[in-house]
Amino acid sequence: MFAAFKGCFSLKRPKQTPGYEKPSVLAAETPFTVSEVKALYELFKKLSNSIINDGLIHKEEFQLALFRNRYRRNLFADRIFDLFDIKRNGVIDFEEFVRSLGVFHPNALVEDKMKFAFRLYDLRQTGFIEREELKEMVLALLHESELVLSDDEVEMIVDNTWKDADTNGDGKIDLEEWKELVSKNPSLLKNMTLPYLKDITMAFPSFVLSSEVEDTEI
Structure with missing residues (x-):
């Protein structure tokens, strides 16, 4: 689904490039x-x-x-x-x-991957993952994967995940609960590691998904 940018590029690094560091x-x-x-x-x-x-x-x-x-x-x-x-x-x-x-x-450290993924799910940036945020992410994943599930099936996925994650029963997932959930379900961090970053090309990294997308005229 990602555009590949290939070609020969100049090695000149203009000092005016915003945020440039050696x-x-x-x-x-x-x-x-x-x-x-x-x-x-x-x-x-x-x-x-x-x-x-x-x-x-x-x-x-x-x-x-x-x-x-x-x-x-x-x-x-x-x-x-x-x-x-x-x-x-x-x-x-x-x-x-x-x-x-x-x-x-x-x-990269697994701890850093855990924290990044937690912030990814913390849509409202409250420092916690709420049930509605978890559901939004589940729905987004299903949509991008082109999987069609009934409302009841989606609720079952969210309920089961929530039951495993909200261990103290306060109605939200904090960072420590998230780390515990990830340690039991390492697949949650599967998309947080891109193997080909060890052999970087000019292809834009596939952050989340691997599905194909039709080329679109801009």
Whole structure:
């Protein structure tokens, strides 16, 4: 479902690139090697200038990279964009891109993956996952996977998950309960590791799903 960006790119790194940090600095503070950071920089340049030529990834460019369609809306894409936007200014700069993507590296700490996934499900950013948020994410997953379940089946999935997660019965899932749930169900973090980040190409990483999407004229 993801557009592949290939080609030969210049290795010039203009100082005016927003959020630019030397590859050696980012490599020292993320799971990436210097050469991997350089490859990510080439990918970032392509993405950040695909619609607006300003060296920043806007949400429309993020959508275009994910779906080849700048107008397609997706709950996961919106949440991932928001989490990558560390500075909370509506765009993703190079430093944010590398540091956030580092969570998906095979060598990233499981603790970091757990925290990122928790924030992904915490749609309203309250510090807790509420039942309605869990249901929204389940419905989004089913929709993107093109699985059709009845309302009763969806409720059963949510109820069973909630029963396992809300161990103290306070009507919400906190971070410690989430960690306990994930430790019992490691498949919940399956999409938090992208094996090919160890061999980075110019293909945009598949963050969440692997389904095919028809090419769309922009």
